[in-house]
Amino acid sequence: MSLSINLTINGEPKAVELDDPRVTLLDLLRERLGLTGAKKGCDRGQCGACTVLVDGRRVNACLALTVSLDGARVTTIEGLADGGRLHPVQAAFIAHDGFQCGFCTPGQIMSAVGLLAEGHAGDDPERVRELMSGNICRCAAYRGITEAVLEAQGVLADQAKETAA
Amino acid sequence: MNRFEYVHPASVAEAVAAGSLPGSAYLAAGTNLLDLMKVGVARPERVVDITRLPELDRIEWAPDGGVRIGALVRNADLAYDARFQQTFPAAAEALLSGASAQLRNAATVGGNLLQRTRCAYFQDLASACNRRVAGSGCDALDGDNRLHAVLGWSEHCIATHPSDFCVPLAALDAVVEVEGPAGKREIAFDALHRLPWFTPERETALERGELIVAVRLPAEAAAVARHARYLKVRERTSYAFAVVSAAVGLELQDGAIRGARLALGGVAAKPWRAKSAEAALVGPPSIEAFARAADLALVDARPSGANGFKIELARRLIVRALQQALDGTPKVMPALPASPFSTTPGASHAA
Numbered sequence: 400m401s402l403s404i405n406l407t408i409n410g411e412p413k414a415v416e417l418d419d420p421r422v423t424l425l426d427l428l429r430e431r432l433g434l435t436g437a438k439k440g441c442d443r444g445q446c447g448a449c450t451v452l453v454d455g456r457r458v459n460a461c462l463a464l465t466v467s468l469d470g471a472r473v474t475t476i477e478g479l480a481d482g483g484r485l486h487p488v489q490a491a492f493i494a495h496d497g498f499q500c501g502f503c504t505p506g507q508i509m510s511a512v513g514l515l516a517e518g519h520a521g522d523d524p525e526r527v528r529e530l531m532s533g534n535i536c537r538c539a540a541y542r543g544i545t546e547a548v549l550e551a552q553g554v555l556a557d558q559a560k561e562t563a564a
Numbered sequence: 565m566n567r568f569e570y571v572h573p574a575s576v577a578e579a580v581a582a583g584s585l586p587g588s589a590y591l592a593a594g595t596n597l598l599d600l601m602k603v604g605v606a607r608p609e610r611v612v613d614i615t616r617l618p619e620l621d622r623i624e625w626a627p628d629g630g631v632r633i634g635a636l637v638r639n640a641d642l643a644y645d646a647r648f649q650q651t652f653p654a655a656a657e658a659l660l661s662g663a664s665a666q667l668r669n670a671a672t673v674g675g676n677l678l679q680r681t682r683c684a685y686f687q688d689l690a691s692a693c694n695r696r697v698a699g700s701g702c703d704a705l706d707g708d709n710r711l712h713a714v715l716g717w718s719e720h721c722i723a724t725h726p727s728d729f730c731v732p733l734a735a736l737d738a739v740v741e742v743e744g745p746a747g748k749r750e751i752a753f754d755a756l757h758r759l760p761w762f763t764p765e766r767e768t769a770l771e772r773g774e775l776i777v778a779v780r781l782p783a784e785a786a787a788v789a790r791h792a793r794y795l796k797v798r799e800r801t802s803y804a805f806a807v808v809s810a811a812v813g814l815e816l817q818d819g820a821i822r823g824a825r826l827a828l829g830g831v832a833a834k835p836w837r838a839k840s841a842e843a844a845l846v847g848p849p850s851i852e853a854f855a856r857a858a859d860l861a862l863v864d865a866r867p868s869g870a871n872g873f874k875i876e877l878a879r880r881l882i883v884r885a886l887q888q889a890l891d892g893t894p895k896v897m898p899a900l901p902a903s904p905f906s907t908t909p910g911a912s913h914a915a
Contacts, residue, residue, distance in 0.1 A: 420570035443599050456669045462595045466570055468614050525899040530803035533664020
């Protein structure tokens with residue numbers, strides 16, 4: 400049985416033929432499309448290393464069945480930078496040492512991008528920590544991560560103001 | 565994961581037809597089902613994808629102020645809905661205290677109700693579990709059971725229901741709308757989840773092929789909106805299931821309690837409504853009255869293993885939740901929803 404669906408991956412339309420309905424979004428990205436930024440940590444939705452945006456919302460790619468996502472827009476860490484220019488969240492993670500080994504970082508950054516789009520944290524570090532709790536960092540770079548999210552929020556707000564002006 | 569046939573019906577009727585075949589499982593977001601399929605606990609022959617069904621993703625308000633929540637409404641969308649937060653604040657707080665932001669963005673209302681227990685022996689194929697394989701035994705009885713049930717358990721199963729959202733739904737007399745091969749019907753929330761007795765493998769009142777299409781909260785449940793809390797003790801600050809939790813709501817008149825709602829989570833195979841405690845709360849509020857109500861709520865509790873501490877913990881959590889509900893529903897959602905330790909916006913829970 401062949402299942403064909405259409406996805407938009409990092410802005411590019413992609414026709415996807417699946418020979419097996421069991422393929423998760425994470426396995427599609429990593430094993431079939433060569434996008435290895437999203438990581439397979441626990442593969443059970445417990446660590447957040449596989450976080451990507453589906454239709455602009457952050458989700459665990461390991462718990463999403465690809466065949467169920469026909470028509471969806473998927474954004475991964477590979478689609479975040481604007482050419483050679485880092486996304487403000489990426490730049491802030493570097494500026495604030497928001498990582499050590501880096502394995503969880505693509506998930507952390509995609510989760511932070513989703514968090515900022517949701518707009519529920521305000522400038523409260525406690526809310527940032529709570530809303531980032533689905534992303535585990537075994538190096539415990541949490542302090543830098545929280546600082547990076549708050550700084551990126553400011554940068555994005557300034558950019559939005561400039562665009563509006 | 566076993567191979568399965570994938571079907572994506574275009575209507576509820578088509579879904580029910582496919583879902584009624586032996587070996588079928590309904591798939592919504594899949595945040596629980598896919599996980600169970602990966603570890604082999606769930607092995608459906610046919611997966612019926614309901615995510616594209618029309619009209620199940622709506623929040624509809626009735627003229628009387630009640631709400632009908634479509635089964636496919638995502639947890640985050642419901643929790644952040646301004647009117648829902650205002651009208652049923654304990655339910656919104658419970659939603660935001662569950663899982664992670666990623667999971668709440670995906671997980672659905674119907675799926676939340678039907679999620680399976682997180683008992684480790686249920687999830688481990690090498691263990692005996694009457695819930696997973698009827699008649700195979702229960703390794704939790706002599707196992708690591710400090711988080712297991714203290715109410716309504718039997719020697720055949722001591723698992724708990726893991727949902728936060730279901731606890732206020734039980735307290736607020738929610739109604740579950742179901743469609744199945746025999747047509748439509750409604751199930752009172754308290755009758756949806758079953759206690760284990762001799763047949764823990766029968767977890768809910770749903771018959772084969774029946775699909776939850778909506779959950780309704782009646783307008784009367786909004787009477788406690790100004791004095792409502794959901795509190796939850798976890799083993800870490802965030803992103804953990806409840807050790808015990810409590811949904812409370814008070815309706816006050818001239819400083820006295822006119823009506824009360826109380827349900828507990830993490831203590832039984834279903835969200836545990838404490839009606840006798842609710843009745844006892846009517847009258848002037850006081851710490852002593854709250855403690856008496858807490859005693860009544862746990863009067864039938866007994867440890868199923870190394871979990872006797874949960875009984876006293878639940879009593880104290882009930883008193884704390886009632887005190888906080890009496891003070892009033894927080895004006896804004898707390899930074900750590902449902903945390904008994906930190907409720908001040910901006911305050912840090914840690915030094």
